[in-house]
Amino acid sequence: MRKLMKLATVAAAGMLSLSLYTTNAAAKYEFTNYSGSGLSSQTVQCLQCHQKATPFVVNDWKRSKHFYNGVGCYECHKSDATNPAAYEHYGFTISTLVTPKQCSTCHPKVAKEYMDSIHAHSGLISQEAEAKAGGNFSVIVLKMLGWSKNKIIPHQNSYGQSTWQDIVNDPCWPYAGVPANLRTPRPTAAAVIKIFANWGCYSCHGTKVSIVKKLPDKVVFDLRTWPMTGAGTINPDGSLGNCAACHPFHSFRLKIVRVGRGACGRCHESEDHPNYEMFGKSMHGAAFLSQCNEWNMDAPAIKAGVDYFAPTCATCHMGAVYKGDKMIYAPTHNPAAICKWKLGMWKLIFVRKAGKPHPALPSVKYPTDGIKNRERAFAMCTQCHTKQWAANCLIGGDLTMGVLDYIRKMAFQVERDLEKAGLHTPLDRKIVRDIGAMAVRPTEIAMFHYAPGYIWWDGIYKVAFEFVEWLETSVAPRLGVDYASKYVSWIKSYEEKVKRYRRRHHIED
DSSP states (O other): OHHHHHHHHHHHTTSSOGGGOOSOHHHHHHOOOOTTSSSOHHHHHHHHHHHHHSHHHHHHHTTSHHHHTTOOHHHHHBOOTTSTTEEEETTEEEESOOOHHHHTTTOHHHHHHHHHSHHHHHHHHHHHHHHHTTSHHHHHHHHHHTOOTTOBOOSBOTTSOBOHHHHHTSTTGGGSOOOGGGSSSSOBHHHHHHHHHHHTHHHHHOOBOOEEEEETTEEEEOTTTSSOOOTTOBOTTSOBOOGGGTSOTTTOOHHHHHTSTTTHHHHSOSTTOOHHHHHHTSHHHHHHHHHGGGSOOSSSSOOBTTTBSSOOHHHHHHOOEEETTEEEEOOOSOTTTTOSEEOOOSSOOEEOOTTOEETTEEEEEOSSOHHHHHHHHHHHHTTTSOHHHHHHHHHHHHHHHHHHHHHHHHHHHHHHHHHHTTOOOHHHHHHHHHIIIIIIHHHHHHTTTTOHHHHIIIIIHHHHHHHHHHIIIIIHHHHOHHHHHTTOTHHHHHHHHHHHHHHHTTOOO
């Protein structure tokens, strides 16, 4: 009854006609009489074709609040000639890309929060870091293999047979946005490895979307820059970010974001930042995975203990915070709103300061203060836990940061000394990067996500083991045991024991 009253109210307010509101899903999807429905005439024209041409897209949209509020194809995709990605489509100027600039037409506050966040700038930041490193992501692999960026990699199988014709004769080839430096049977290593980097790192951080070809009725995007849907996408219209990175089109359901795995876990996973894996192994994750189907995850502002009974990524980092029945913090689209520390960097940590320049890109400033963020985090946690419970967890994590960063700083110093001695190799860079990115950083993250194995075995144990193993097996033979013993004291005494053993048993060096 309440649902029907709500639908009738919306219809009476001049939104879509009541004929669109039906509890029968099949009937809703089969409904095609859009004239007089309250939708714009432009959207009605779109639907007359796309109901048959792209029924999945239309039916997914029919599951959205956009559908129920009369927001259709044209309202989201309309554009003008100032947008490099715009083109003419059956009398309308549109863009395939729907950017935060377009979303801000209806969602100005949300779009601004997001576009001011580090998430929206993550593509710009990583692109700048890559440029400073001379092609950072590609260089990691190229240097390790000892290849120049211009090394030719022919399209051949391991028997030397060319596979190029089977690529260009593929039925997909005419539709793909293949850049010029990949339209060859003998591309350079850097050009190909860029595909890995963009579909890997930049698929989450955000690519700079580039156009291979623009025709009057079509825009062809470089396959290395679209459709990765990264959170920090650099769009042709000049905007930063991609709302669909978290709210996949065309239903844009809040539930998709709030359950964590689909939106947050798509990027915040794997060895260097296994946030979602940590969540899944925590008590929070156990509660979520066993009972989330019972929760109300589609409400506009959900409340702990009413709509959900264990936090997810989105409810913690972006959700409303209540004290009793009073909302003391509104929902936010800055996912770092509860983050005291900046942990998402493999070289350093620091407490966030509002206005502080980002180390990789000084033009980007942190929008919030870490201590203020901790106030929100404490309020978030104490909706469910006592103040001592929450404080023990949060301060416990704080107190571990020093030892983790101390070991990482020692690794950086050893690498500098190897470089000074002329004994540094690309594998040293990998090891140091792994200590920072695959051991220290995940452990820092784990301290605030409460997964026991990631705190200990994949945490501090891994940090210590990888540093010591590198010193004993690789650094000591090059810089000497006296040097290595400055960091790990037992290496020298062990070496002396080995020498005594060899002398006693007359083993030649």
